[in-house]
Amino acid sequence: MMNLKFNQEGLIPVIVQDYKTGEIRMFAWANQEALEKTLQTGYAHYYSRSRRSIWKKGETSGELQRVVEIRVDCDEDALLYIVEQEKNIACHTGERNCFFRGIDGEKVKKVLPFETLQRLQEVIKSRIEEKRENSYTYKLYTQGEDRVLQKFGEEAVESLIALKNGEKEPIKAELSDMLYHMLLMLTIKNVDVCEVLEELASRFKG
């Protein structure tokens, strides 16, 4: 283990990032003991400055954080926990993460580029589970997988034509369509897009 620099209260800041979406789930603090418990158990532990005690995230709520990896910053005075979030809720307010408002106080609606595929697949899953009648996704889903595959194939061909033509707007539009249908088809086959991206990542050196 590295020679971590804890502050005068014996604490080190912890950034908590989601392994799949990349969103910042929380910001918290750890002391030596919280870090050791995290390493021993594989689940995120922090130090509460208000309660002056160690806490295991999600111990009562079930919103546990399985720690995939811990990284340390260049000065060795900040930690990054990369986690898988149980129940998809990290904030005590019930929000999926603690950074749900902008500096203006308004709730953030924007989905960021890096989280787009994973978050869209979440939406697709929920449309199907809810059987939402007025949803394009649910309607297409009910038409069966051959119809979804046919749409995927059509959009792949349209993407190819747009790429050949080389104009940016059609390229963006057609590839978006193709990726959406890819996500729907992956959902039908119970494959998480994260698993595809893991496979792709394993093939190259960053």
Place this chain on the structure above:
Amino acid sequence: MMNLKFNQEGLIPVIVQDYKTGEIRMFAWANQEALEKTLQTGYAHYYSRSRRSIWKKGETSGELQRVVEIRVDCDEDALLYIVEQEKNIACHTGERNCFFRGIDGEKVKKVLPFETLQRLQEVIKSRIEEKRENSYTYKLYTQGEDRVLQKFGEEAVESLIALKNGEKEPIKAELSDMLYHMLLMLTIKNVDVCEVLEELASRFKG
């Protein structure tokens, strides 16, 4: 602006995340003035606890951080700057981000799921710029765009067949191939995969 809680030193922690890749570029601190300068200029400013002064990130190195968005956590005592990083370097060590080591002190090699497409496109760009002879990417690139498009089309069809068959490993393998050739073709056409993901994200409510 929200009623932010600065600590007894007048500081608030700032998580700095890349807009495109989602990687955590840095962890730093701001005071009221650093935050105001960030909002006024659109470029990240911080407070250095060692130098006891405001600093503009990249002022001398050129490694500026254009701030796309600022988010605030539920307790209003932590900030998230979402930035575009000039020169793709954020750490004073010359690394692309400050969290380049694991808790064991070893340099991190793993590319995380959410950053995979953007990071792979970076690699593809560099292979082409370097004209790296022993690279599959560079060789395929030199065969011309029709050959790349043909490969993209082949891999899309193979993906379709794998999805129809429904076995996870071929699905992951074929879609990885298709996405790789999509990234190469986007690179040839000077489209950033981030632009495609922005288009896709604009189509759904998260």
